[in-house]
Amino acid sequence: MLEAQDLSIGYGKSPIGTGLNLQVREGEILCLLGPNGCGKTTLFRTLLGLLPALSGSVLLGGRPITAQTRAEIARAIAYVPQAHAPPFPFEALEVVLMGRTARLGAFAQPGKTDRAVAEDAMRHLGIHDLAHRDYSQLSGGQRQLVLIARALAQEATLIVMDEPTASLDFGNQAQVLARIGALAQIKGTASHGVILSTHDPDQAFALNARVLLMHRGGVLAEGPATEVLTEANLTTVYGLPITVESTLSGRKVCLPRLATDTSATMMPDAMTSP
Numbered sequence: 001m002l003e004a005q006d007l008s009i010g011y012g013k014s015p016i017g018t019g020l021n022l023q024v025r026e027g028e029i030l031c032l033l034g035p036n037g038c039g040k041t042t043l044f045r046t047l048l049g050l051l052p053a054l055s056g057s058v059l060l061g062g063r064p065i066t067a068q069t070r071a072e073i074a075r076a077i078a079y080v081p082q083a084h085a086p087p088f089p090f091e092a093l094e095v096v097l098m099g100r101t102a103r104l105g106a107f108a109q110p111g112k113t114d115r116a117v118a119e120d121a122m123r124h125l126g127i128h129d130l131a132h133r134d135y136s137q138l139s140g141g142q143r144q145l146v147l148i149a150r151a152l153a154q155e156a157t158l159i160v161m162d163e164p165t166a167s168l169d170f171g172n173q174a175q176v177l178a179r180i181g182a183l184a185q186i187k188g189t190a191s192h193g194v195i196l197s198t199h200d201p202d203q204a205f206a207l208n209a210r211v212l213l214m215h216r217g218g219v220l221a222e223g224p225a226t227e228v229l230t231e232a233n234l235t236t237v238y239g240l241p242i243t244v245e246s247t248l249s250g251r252k253v254c255l256p257r258l259a260t261d262t263s264a265t266m267m268p269d270a271m272t273s274p
């Protein structure tokens with residue numbers, strides 16, 4: 001569905017990442033993991049066709065994304081940004097309806113069918129009762145679910161999410177994560193492919209996702225979470241000793257060693273480079 005081949009990403013002429021290859025199909029979740037500043041957002045912008053690739057290609061449905069119109073891209077990919085409070089009061093349902101506008105084009109007015117699709121998306125995520133609430137007054141977790149509903153209303157098969165659980169409390173993180181997992185698990189036409197960035201490797205284990213682990217401007221490893229998120233790889237990328245353990249329920253979790261002696265702590269490249 002979406003494929004990047006030998007992609008170089010960056011701004012102007014300087015590459016931030018090179019040799020990037022990835023593939024996402026319906027029913028799959030791909031987690032982008034890597035330290036601050038490694039290029040996850042830049043990669044997203046390139047995959048969405050918002051930023052030109054420095055070299056290599058992005059194929060959407062087998063065709064170069066550069067050859068597709070914004071409307072074509074919007075029918076295939078929905079983007080879920082981090083949930084910030086907007087300056088203007090919108091009803092939550094109006095925010096979800098914006099997913100239809102992305103699909104219809106800037107000047108088309110959403111009609112009855114669009115409203116029904118938007119309401120269905122909210123119902124599907126269990127937030128229909130928020131439809132007429134002021135979006136700016138919702139909690140962070142509720143806002144994130146509204147933005148995911150907006151992506152569902154767009155009826156794109158691929159959903160790209162930029163740190164969907166950032167700034168959510170523990171309970172809301174679990175709730176949003178469960179909804180994301182369900183998006184890929186639905187069988188048939190409603191199944192989605194999901195690409196998300198996160199700073200929490202445990203989420204990749206919880207979602208049973210594939211992982212693209214970014215490091216020093218490239219990909220250190222790509223594949224199932226259980227194969228990519230090894231102690232050695234995590235320790236290399238995050239620059240401190242990390243162990244991976246199995247819980248009683250069988251899920252893997254990552255445990256960084258919290259050094260009290262800061263002189264013994266290695267720092268990741270992104271944090272130490274000027």
Ligand SMILES: Nc1ncnc2c1ncn2[C@@H]1O[C@H](COP(=O)(O)OP(=O)(O)OP(=O)(O)O)[C@@H](O)[C@H]1O
Nearest residue numbers: 011012016034035036037038039040041042043199
């Ligand atoms: N518009 C821009 N012009 C030039 N450089 C930029 C621009 N936006 C980001 N960068 C640089 O590109 C690099 C990668 O940034 P990016 O935001 O893609 O990283 P990230 O992995 O998403 O980081 P984080 O995990 O902190 O969100 C950084 O060094 C950043 O300073």
